[in-house]
Amino acid sequence: QSVLTQPPSVSAAPGQKVTISCSGSSSNIGNNDVSWYQQLPGTAPKLLIYEINKRPSGIPDRFSASKSGTSATLGITGLQTGDEADYYCGAWDNILSAGVFGGGTRLTVL
């Protein structure tokens, strides 16, 4: 059981937009930065978004994120078949004094 809650799967057609939610609590998302990761099959995760909505160099602006209260959302526009992957949200939890992740969301581009 993950501390952060994500939907197990989402799907959309190429060119469309999809959102992935991440729900937490005041001890994690509510008072700390949320980050998002993409994990392609057989590879290590890659940072997509940090400090709520900043993108590392090389990450296209098709990826964006937002936060409201104890929830966060990742948005991906202009979906491509190469976006098919597992997506994770992450944050620090002040009560647990530990990092926490969502259970991951598998994106299928139909």
Next chain:
Amino acid sequence: EVQLVESGGGLVQPGGSLRLSCAASGFTFSSYWMHWVRQAPGQGLVWVSRIFNDESNTNYADSVKGRFTVSRDNAKKMMYLQMNSLRVEDTAVYYCVRVTFAGSGYDFWGPGTLVTVSS
């Protein structure tokens, strides 16, 4: 270019020990907090441990507290994870991860090393 490379994984019996190493290059290692994150086969990401840049503070997931110890050698640009009293449920790929300077995300990941605990 930032690089993180883990080593030391392998097959170990329940109750055994392993020491994982992470070799860092391409950045000022001594300036960054570092973490270990693991992923059991077919499962999601699970945070394991954190160490401050100067070793002044460490944190552990409840599931490994008292069994795992994280350390680092800034002069050698190395981080370690000593894993004792290993359990079957510790089987996973272990990733060495760097945190952004502001501590707001894991910006570089190693390729991971597989630890299999089985009799």
